Amino acid sequence: MSLTNSHDHSTDQPHSQPQLHAIRAATPPGSARHEQSLLAQLGADTDQGLLALLLSSAPVAIVMVNGLGQILYANDKLGEMFGYAPEELIGQTIETLIPERFHFDHRQHRSGFRQNPHVRPMGSGMDLAGRRKDGAEFPLEAGLSFIPVGNDLLVMGSITDITRRKQTEEILERRVEERTREI
Numbered sequence: 001m002s003l004t005n006s007h008d009h010s011t012d013q014p015h016s017q018p019q020l021h022a023i024r025a026a027t028p029p030g031s032a033r034h035e036q037s038l039l040a041q042l043g044a045d046t047d048q049g050l051l052a053l054l055l056s057s058a059p060v061a062i063v064m065v066n067g068l069g070q071i072l073y074a075n076d077k078l079g080e081m082f083g084y085a086p087e088e089l090i091g092q093t094i095e096t097l098i099p100e101r102f103h104f105d106h107r108q109h110r111s112g113f114r115q116n117p118h119v120r121p122m123g124s125g126m127d128l129a130g131r132r133k134d135g136a137e138f139p140l141e142a143g144l145s146f147i148p149v150g151n152d153l154l155v156m157g158s159i160t161d162i163t164r165r166k167q168t169e170e171i172l173e174r175r176v177e178e179r180t181r182e183i
Helices: 017-026 032-041 047-056 076-082 100-115 163-182
Strands: 061-065 071-074 128-131 137-149 152-161
Touching (some): 061 076, 076 128, 076 152, 100 152, 137 163
Antiparallel strands (some): 137 152
């Protein structure tokens, strides 16, 4: 699998939603011509190119790792969230993005996941933390899915920074405590 972040999108012409709807409407859905037209309009010449464009422009951070925990793909949103250029992360272990005190446990979880892979949706009740390049930590949610490839298991994670939500929850908890004391 050769998904890369090497395409420079700085000169790409973004397509508006009305333009994309017009492109889709101009060709019958599911037809080869429809797919080719959509690929051409998005600047992708292959399905793999389209996949790379979709992943790189996703509204959530996306990372893909192999069975050894080495990062194979990181989209721009992930790089932005953690303070890295996506290409800096390629080949690093996923623990690069996790506070050091959790490295051992995370490796154990990775091993268990390889033995029993399953889709884990966002918000599954786990308190997780990320570590930015500058060492700052922040709360996050991560959803996981997996793709068996030969003898390896690729794991794709979608990550959301939940700092604002946690701050809002803390404010609400304090207000509830204050009101409870007043009663």
